[in-house]
Amino acid sequence: MKLDEGKRRKLIVFGFYLFLFLAWQAVFEIRLVPDYLFPSPLNVGERLWELGREGMLWPSIRATLYRMAIGFSIAAAIGLAVGVLMGTSRIVNSSLKSLLLGMQTLPSAAWVPISLLVFGLSERGIYFVIIMSSIAAVAISTSEGIMHIPRIYLRAGRTLGTPAYAMPFRVILPAALPRIVTGIKLGWTLGWHGAVSAELIKSSVGLGFLLYMGRELNDASQVLGIMVVTILFGLLLDRFLFGLIDLRIRRRWGLLASA
Amino acid sequence: MARNSDALPEAPAATAAPVKLRLNQVTKTFDSEQQSVEALKPVTQDIREGEWVVLFGPSGCGKSTLLNLIAGFETPTSGEILLEGQPVTGPSNDRLMMFQEHALFPWMKVIDNVKYGLTWEPGYRYRPRLRREKAMELLRLVHLEEFAKSSIHELSGGMKQRAALARALAPDPKILLIDEPFPALDALVRAKLYLELQDILVRTNKTIISVTHDPREAACLGDRVLVFTGRPGEIKAEIPVDLLRPRDINDPRVAQHAGEIAALLKEEEGESP
Numbered sequence: 001m002k003l004d005e006g007k008r009r010k011l012i013v014f015g016f017y018l019f020l021f022l023a024w025q026a027v028f029e030i031r032l033v034p035d036y037l038f039p040s041p042l043n044v045g046e047r048l049w050e051l052g053r054e055g056m057l058w059p060s061i062r063a064t065l066y067r068m069a070i071g072f073s074i075a076a077a078i079g080l081a082v083g084v085l086m087g088t089s090r091i092v093n094s095s096l097k098s099l100l101l102g103m104q105t106l107p108s109a110a111w112v113p114i115s116l117l118v119f120g121l122s123e124r125g126i127y128f129v130i131i132m133s134s135i136a137a138v139a140i141s142t143s144e145g146i147m148h149i150p151r152i153y154l155r156a157g158r159t160l161g162t163p164a165y166a167m168p169f170r171v172i173l174p175a176a177l178p179r180i181v182t183g184i185k186l187g188w189t190l191g192w193h194g195a196v197s198a199e200l201i202k203s204s205v206g207l208g209f210l211l212y213m214g215r216e217l218n219d220a221s222q223v224l225g226i227m228v229v230t231i232l233f234g235l236l237l238d239r240f241l242f243g244l245i246d247l248r249i250r251r252r253w254g255l256l257a258s259a
Numbered sequence: 260m261a262r263n264s265d266a267l268p269e270a271p272a273a274t275a276a277p278v279k280l281r282l283n284q285v286t287k288t289f290d291s292e293q294q295s296v297e298a299l300k301p302v303t304q305d306i307r308e309g310e311w312v313v314l315f316g317p318s319g320c321g322k323s324t325l326l327n328l329i330a331g332f333e334t335p336t337s338g339e340i341l342l343e344g345q346p347v348t349g350p351s352n353d354r355l356m357m358f359q360e361h362a363l364f365p366w367m368k369v370i371d372n373v374k375y376g377l378t379w380e381p382g383y384r385y386r387p388r389l390r391r392e393k394a395m396e397l398l399r400l401v402h403l404e405e406f407a408k409s410s411i412h413e414l415s416g417g418m419k420q421r422a423a424l425a426r427a428l429a430p431d432p433k434i435l436l437i438d439e440p441f442p443a444l445d446a447l448v449r450a451k452l453y454l455e456l457q458d459i460l461v462r463t464n465k466t467i468i469s470v471t472h473d474p475r476e477a478a479c480l481g482d483r484v485l486v487f488t489g490r491p492g493e494i495k496a497e498i499p500v501d502l503l504r505p506r507d508i509n510d511p512r513v514a515q516h517a518g519e520i521a522a523l524l525k526e527e528e529g530e531s532p
Contacts, residue, residue, distance in 0.1 A: 156362040159330055160376040161352030161430055170378075174366040253365045254412050 039221040044228065047221035056210065061233065063205040064195055067123070071130030072191045076184055079135045083142020083183075084168070087176070093143060100136040108133040108194035112201055126198040126206075133194030134187035141183020145176030178246075178253050185242040192234050207233075276307040279466045280329065280434055285338035287324050297491035298324045301338060304485070304494075306434075311460070311467040313481030315474065315520060321492015322470045323438060329468065330356045330436050342433060352376055355432035359439040361423040363411045369422050370394050370407040376430040397425040400459060417441075417448040424456070428463070435460070437469035440476070450508050453479055457505035474524070478516035479508040486523050496523050 021041055028040035035043075051057040086093040111129045119125030149172060157171035173180075199208025207230050214222030287299040299321040306312050314322035327333045329340060331350040340347040342354060350356075355376070363372050373394040377383040383390050398404045401421040406414060414422060420441050427435060440456065441449050457480065460467060471477050477484045478500055486496040500516050507513065 152358055152360060152362045153364065155330075155332055155350070155356070156358065156364070158332075158350035159352060159354070159356040160426070161379055163379055166379070170375075171364075174364065177366065252410055252412055 036218065037220055039224060043221045044225045047219065048225040048229065051210070051222065051225070057229070060206050060210050061229065063203075064199065064207045065233070067126050067199075067206070068130060068188075068191060068195050071127040071195065072134055072188060074127065075131040075134040075187060075191060076138055078131070079138025079183070079187060080142055080180070082135075082139040083180070084146065084173075086139065086143035087146025088168075093147075097140070097143075100140050103132070103136040104140070104190075108190060109197040111194060112198050115198065116202060121202045125202055126195065129194040129198035130191045134191030137187040137190055138180075138183045141186065142176070142180050145179030145183070146172060148179070149175040178249050178255055181242070181246050181249055185238065185246055188242055189234065189238055192237075196230060276309050278305045279308045279310070279343065280306040280468075281339075281341040281344075282306075282325075282329075283339045283341065285325070285328060285335045285340060287321070287328060287333065288336045299328075300491050300493040302494060306466060306468065308466055309464045311469070311480060311482045313477040313484045314468065314470045314487060315472070315477040315481075315484050316487030316492070316524070317472060317489060319492075320487040320489035322487045324492060326356070326436050326438055326468065326470050329434070330354055332356075352380075352430040353433045354436060355427050355430065355434075356436040356438065357423055357427045357440070361419040363419060363423055363426065365411045367411075368407070369403065369409050369411065369414070370398065372411070372422060373397055373425045373429055376426060380430055393429060394425075397428055398422075400428075401425045401455070416444050417452060420444070420452060421455070424459070428459075428465075432465075434466045434468065437467065439470055439472075440480075453508050454505045456480070461504050474517040474521040475508055475513065477520055478513045479506050479510075484516075484520055486520060488524070498523070 024041050028035065028038060032038075039047075048057065082096065086096055108129065111132045115125040115128045119128055153171055153175040154167075157167055162170055195206075196208040196211070199206035200212045201208075203209045207226055210226045211223055211230075214220070214226060282302050282304045284301045284303055285299065286297075286301050289296045289298055302325060304312075314325060316322050324333065328335050329347065331347055331354065347354065363369075364375065367375065370391070374390045377390045377393060383393070395404060395407065398407055401424055403418060403421055403425065406418065406422075411419065411422075441452050444452065453476070469480060471480075481500050484498045484500060485494050486498065487493065488495045498516070498520055502510075502512055502516070
């Protein structure tokens, strides 16, 4: 029996992870590295289970997601507004573009020291890091989306009698939406980096805090376990929330070859 | 759409109807820093109510430039364009343009696309029910009423063009401008759409200007065909086509006119080095 392309691919991916898991376990069995530095996947799973039972894991996941929800909403709102200004004004664009591109090259963790200095150990400092990490990506994509709208939509809007005041919301923003969503997706990922980086240093709850705590306790199982959880939630939101929105919009806007 | 067995009334004699659009010594030159390119030599034409004028010529002959000038996307370098005696300034839905690519808004359902042009129309503003009814009426006219709630990407190429036609007719434009109707469709779908288009538009007695580089399409659709040569663009000849509508693109008489038009173009091209 022949499997179709999609099923075959899924099987291969599953096989890859199975191999990774087994290789990890095998390296552990050889004991090249002492087991307190290199735990087995089973150790990691066990530690995560314990953390969950002790009521440490879930509140931390929730705390990080909550901070992201607040911080990233603010970043997206400001980023959109700045992006719209940049997309409509050449002067604003040429002034801000290099600054924002520069900000984007700065690693998220580099915002933590200044945040500590200004905000101390408060929650606001974590929001600050999230916002600064993600705002540039949203603003740049929004401005580029607006500047590269297919001209035909603008012309169609005008020939159909759209008054100038109605163009931004009826035509320009919807036409720019695919790129804006791409920017939001990227901004979310960068904000996620920022959130965990900030929590490493200035928090008593959150995924970053659990990483930090694992290091303090010399608990490699916890560190690896939390890393896996951080990856899983990052991936979950990136692929399944923003990824699906992105895909749906691209399909509707006719930007995907319908295969 | 089924072809009508009873023939539609013949296009009114060009001299009988009042002038809808007057082009008076209209020219266009595109200036860039390095050079200026003359795209259109002076054009003077009267287009009468209910007339279908086809601008025909090779690419780069200025026919699309002229259409953009009439639509108001570009401003003439000199000369004037008068719609019912009033000078044209900028785009407006009294000179509504249908584009090569359908240009439907993908973020709206089919019916919302058709309603869109009514949003700011006097008489329809603040009357969503009236807009809906008008849109449904137009969707019925183009046989898309079952697809009112569909998304644009769910429609076939021919259906998209029909939806675009319904959208263009909604604000009841004084002149419909059509840039290369249905270029991306296969021959069979096109032949059918030409009939539908004539049926609908001749019934509504719309004044139409369309652009094409296909001599058969020109002969099939136009009451008058203006033959352009490039560059700079200039009208070299004017060919009346007085066949009954709706005309089938495969009708031998259409082919005969198409032959004349094509021959004219060849002649012109032969002259240039």
